[in-house]
Amino acid sequence: MNSDLKKLLDIQSFDKQVADLELELNKIQQKEERIVGVVEAKLVQIDEVKEEIEELEKDLKFKEDLLKETIENLNKLEVKLNSVSTEKQLQAVSTEIDIAKTNKSVLEEKIESLKEQIDQKKKGLRELEDRHEQLEKTLRDYQERFAKRREEINKEIERILKTKEELLPTIDKKILKKYEKINRWAKGTAIVPVKKEACYGCFMKLTPQVLALLQDTDEIVYCPNCGRMLYLDESEE
Numbered sequence: 134m135n136s137d138l139k140k141l142l143d144i145q146s147f148d149k150q151v152a153d154l155e156l157e158l159n160k161i162q163q164k165e166e167r168i169v170g171v172v173e174a175k176l177v178q179i180d181e182v183k184e185e186i187e188e189l190e191k192d193l194k195f196k197e198d199l200l201k202e203t204i205e206n207l208n209k210l211e212v213k214l215n216s217v218s219t220e221k222q223l224q225a226v227s228t229e230i231d232i233a234k235t236n237k238s239v240l241e242e243k244i245e246s247l248k249e250q251i252d253q254k255k256k257g258l259r260e261l262e263d264r265h266e267q268l269e270k271t272l273r274d275y276q277e278r279f280a281k282r283r284e285e286i287n288k289e290i291e292r293i294l295k296t297k298e299e300l301l302p303t304i305d306k307k308i309l310k311k312y313e314k315i316n317r318w319a320k321g322t323a324i325v326p327v328k329k330e331a332c333y334g335c336f337m338k339l340t341p342q343v344l345a346l347l348q349d350t351d352e353i354v355y356c357p358n359c360g361r362m363l364y365l366d367e368s369e370e
């Protein structure tokens with residue numbers, strides 16, 4: 134095989150390795166963002182439940198104050214009942230007392246129900262907070278692992294690029310330029326093997342002349358159809 138082509142094949146392989154590693158970096162990034170998203174969503178849920186509890190507690194406080202007033206009023210009415218002198222007054226105060234008693238029991242029922250709701254919400258909140266804590270821990274574990282893998286990948290990329298940089302100046306400049314030009318559209322498949330007498334880039338059958346040229350010459354042979362650089366696949370022979 135043409136020695137420049139051999140080196141270019143290495144370059145192509147380096148580029149592929151770097152592309153694969155960069156893809157892995159992207160996947161890691163996406164996975165981390167997904168987990169961060171889940172953790173944040175849990176926080177939003179927690180905030181919502183906290184707000185709901187706050188609302189319920191405000192309502193509870195309001196009703197408890199109202200109950201207190203109602204009881205005070207009821208006590209006053211009962212004192213008043215002892216000091217009425219006419220039947221008519223007695224009737225009026227009794228009616229007021231009945232109304233106050235009804236209000237009192239309605240309020241007590243509502244207060245009981247609110248307290249139950251608040252208890253339920255607080256239980257739910259504790260569960261959410263536990264879940265959030267677990268998720269945070271999972272996230273930290275992942276981030277630790279991701280950071281380690283990122284470092285490995287970046288080192289590996291650096292190593293490959295360094296090897297590539299060292300190899301590049303040893304390749305014939307004209308051939309390198311041609312390779313880069315093809316690679317602009319071929320994206321990683323500028324150099325392809327010949328398999329079953331066809332170009333493995335565009336899959337067109339090659340003419341006997343091109344095949345003979347590949348066997349006989351040390352020059353770089355291009356696919357007449359797509360223009361990629363060709364080499365004979367050793368395993369084919």
Ligand SMILES: [Zn+2]
Binds near residue numbers: 333336337358359361
């Ligand atoms: Zn081709």
